[in-house]
Amino acid sequence: xxxxxxKFDAIxxxxxxxxxxxxxxxxxxxxxxxxxxxxxxxxxLKDYPTAxxxxxxxxYGGRMSREYLLKNPLITKTYAVNQSTTHFFxxxxxxxxxxxxxxxxxxxxxxGGRSLTWGRACQxxxxxxxEAPAKHGYGIKWPIDYKDIAPWYSHVENFIGVCxxxxxxxxxxxxxxxxxxxxxxxxxxxxxxxxEHYPDRYMVQGRWAQLTEPKKIHLDQGRGKCLAxxxxxxGCPYGGYFSSVSSTLPWAAxxxxxxxxxxxxxxxxxxxxETGKASGVKVIDSNSGEETIFNARxxxxxxxxxxxxxxxxxxxxxxxxxxxxxxNGLLGKHICFHIYRANASAAIDGFEDKYYYGRNPxxxxxxxxxxxxKKDKDFFGGYTTFCGAYRASTxxxxxxxxxxxxxxxxxxxxxxxxxxxxYMQGETIPKITNQVYLSPDKKDKWGIPLLVTDVAYDENDExxxxxFLQESREMLQKAGCKDIVTADNKQSPGxxxxxxxxxxxxxxxxxxxxxxxxxxxxxxxxxxxDGACMTSTGNQSPxxxxxxxxARAAGYAAEEFKKGNL
Numbered sequence: 001x002x003x004x005x006x007k008f009d010a011i012x013x014x015x016x017x018x019x020x021x022x023x024x025x026x027x028x029x030x031x032x033x034x035x036x037x038x039x040x041x042x043x044x045l046k047d048y049p050t051a052x053x054x055x056x057x058x059x060y061g062g063r064m065s066r067e068y069l070l071k072n073p074l075i076t077k078t079y080a081v082n083q084s085t086t087h088f089f090x091x092x093x094x095x096x097x098x099x100x101x102x103x104x105x106x107x108x109x110x111x112g113g114r115s116l117t118w119g120r121a122c123q124x125x126x127x128x129x130x131e132a133p134a135k136h137g138y139g140i141k142w143p144i145d146y147k148d149i150a151p152w153y154s155h156v157e158n159f160i161g162v163c164x165x166x167x168x169x170x171x172x173x174x175x176x177x178x179x180x181x182x183x184x185x186x187x188x189x190x191x192x193x194x195x196e197h198y199p200d201r202y203m204v205q206g207r208w209a210q211l212t213e214p215k216k217i218h219l220d221q222g223r224g225k226c227l228a229x230x231x232x233x234x235g236c237p238y239g240g241y242f243s244s245v246s247s248t249l250p251w252a253a254x255x256x257x258x259x260x261x262x263x264x265x266x267x268x269x270x271x272x273x274e275t276g277k278a279s280g281v282k283v284i285d286s287n288s289g290e291e292t293i294f295n296a297r298x299x300x301x302x303x304x305x306x307x308x309x310x311x312x313x314x315x316x317x318x319x320x321x322x323x324x325x326x327x328n329g330l331l332g333k334h335i336c337f338h339i340y341r342a343n344a345s346a347a348i349d350g351f352e353d354k355y356y357y358g359r360n361p362x363x364x365x366x367x368x369x370x371x372x373x374k375k376d377k378d379f380f381g382g383y384t385t386f387c388g389a390y391r392a393s394t395x396x397x398x399x400x401x402x403x404x405x406x407x408x409x410x411x412x413x414x415x416x417x418x419x420x421x422x423y424m425q426g427e428t429i430p431k432i433t434n435q436v437y438l439s440p441d442k443k444d445k446w447g448i449p450l451l452v453t454d455v456a457y458d459e460n461d462e463x464x465x466x467x468f469l470q471e472s473r474e475m476l477q478k479a480g481c482k483d484i485v486t487a488d489n490k491q492s493p494g495x496x497x498x499x500x501x502x503x504x505x506x507x508x509x510x511x512x513x514x515x516x517x518x519x520x521x522x523x524x525x526x527x528x529x530d531g532a533c534m535t536s537t538g539n540q541s542p543x544x545x546x547x548x549x550x551a552r553a554a555g556y557a558a559e560e561f562k563k564g565n566l
Contacts, residue, residue, distance in 0.1 A: 010033045011280070012299075014036070022302055025555060032257050035260045038265045051235050062083045085233045088108045115242070121206065122162045125173075129536070140511050140512065142505065162176070172207075172540065180205035184356040186354075186420060191364070223240070267314065268282050301528045308528060309503060326513070331503060333434075334431065344423075383467075387421060392418065427538060498541075501535075
């Protein structure tokens with residue numbers, strides 16, 4: 001039972017990927033930590049209701065009912081939602097927002113947040129990505145660079161477990177890796193052909209938060225080897241992939257310093273004019289509606305990028321009438337995302353006698369090859385390409401015969417036709433016109449203003465998409481593929497589920513909200529280390545950078561706390 005009379009040194013808002021890391025690091029350093037989660041509690045193993053179900057255990061074979069689709073036109077746009085995963089996503093009506101322009105905001109409210117359903121890709125940023133925005137003139141200068149964050153990448157990788165290979169690719173630095181999942185035969189062919197025709201392009205094994213060979217640190221967390229079931233988003237009973245529920249939060253709890261309070265909707269952060277610091281957090285119980293104030297000397301805001309912006313904007317006081325730390329008016333501005341619109345697919349001959357076993361939960365990665373160090377295209381930024389190859393499931397099944405039953409089962413176990421795919425993850429430009437702000441008149445059921453999303457693609461995005469479509473087709477052709485199809489799915493921003501920015505880091509308080517330690521320039525005991533802190537998006541998957549930034553900031557915060565500076 002939660003004890004509201006407990007005294008806390010630090011409050012962490014949010015229990016997902018970055019919130020879990022803040023809790024772990026602060027608890028390990030001896031601070032008493034309260035984690036506030038707006039959703040329900042989720043316990044590892046106990047609360048994975050579909051983890052061991054077979055396809056035939058679902059009423060519609062895993063597909064959503066028509067009733068559910070009609071009720072949830074937004075959440076069902078994402079590939080990750082099906083009958084086996086709905087328990088980790090909120091329904092559309094549970095937290096409304098206002099779309100001034102189309103923006104698909106995909107959320108999961110529970111202890112563990114979206115760490116239970118993330119894609120798990122873990123590439124490090126290169127220095128190219130830290131330097132490019134200021135160097136090429138499409139953003140401000142980051143207050144840190146690769147050398148500042150590299151040891152924290154290692155710290156995180158060693159703890160969570162990341163598989164991969166040391167490939168020596170400058171655009172995607174090597175890390176502390178467990179053995180990778182091997183290429184299958186067609187992926188190996190594709191990688192070799194790309195290297196043959198493009199000496200500056202590298203298709204490598206995926207760097208994913210999967211325990212291929214657990215080490216002692218992982219076994220000590222109670223986690224086990226990834227069994228290549230590729231059912232991660234149901235919640236893994238083996239702890240084969242990293243989530244805060246299976247890893248950081250239980251680890252923090254073992255210190256005796258952690259308290260988790262679910263069903264806690266954060267209304268705002270309270271500011272004390274006399275001390276010039278935040279004094280605590282105002283919380284609304286989502287079940288009873290009761291308001292409670294919790295006090296602490298350190299506050300980490302890790303509610304996920306857009307909710308973090310919402311909380312900061314709603315944290316208004318006499319000193320900060322436009323939101324906490326928002327003297328420059330930039331809070332909620334420069335919202336970014338990743339471009340996932342473009343993809344390519346093809347068939348390939350010559351491997352019909354080959355097969356593979358297991359369900360590899362990783363994609364292979366073609367490292368970014370655009371605008372590295374110098375601008376060589378008519379757009380800014382670059383893109384990572386995820387790719388792979390698989391046995392076509394209908395191989396060996398006669399036309400017109402249903403894809404079920406004994407014949408289908410036997411056909412699946414026989415060698416046959418192969419297909420390949422590629423899809424892009426592209427960098428976007430931080431723009432002041434891409435923004436979120438509070439509705440002046442519409443509120444949610446807890447009396448909190450609704451968030452308005454005003455975010456769109458631009459010409460730079462369109463040029464990058466066109467480049468990917470052209471280059472992916474050419475690479476597949478040179479690899480000997482046939483029946484190549486490229487497509488732009490035109491999906492709205494947000495469906496990438498990589499929202500970033502709004503409270504960006506920077507050296508100058510006039511152009512940024514946070515300093516090099518992720519502290520608010522104007523309120524030093526408030527730290528923001530989730531996607532809201534991002535100065536630019538880079539082209540790599542961002543979650544492991546959030547974790548590294550959080551560990552670094554928490555270490556600094558703990559030191560400052562013990563010195564009496566916070």
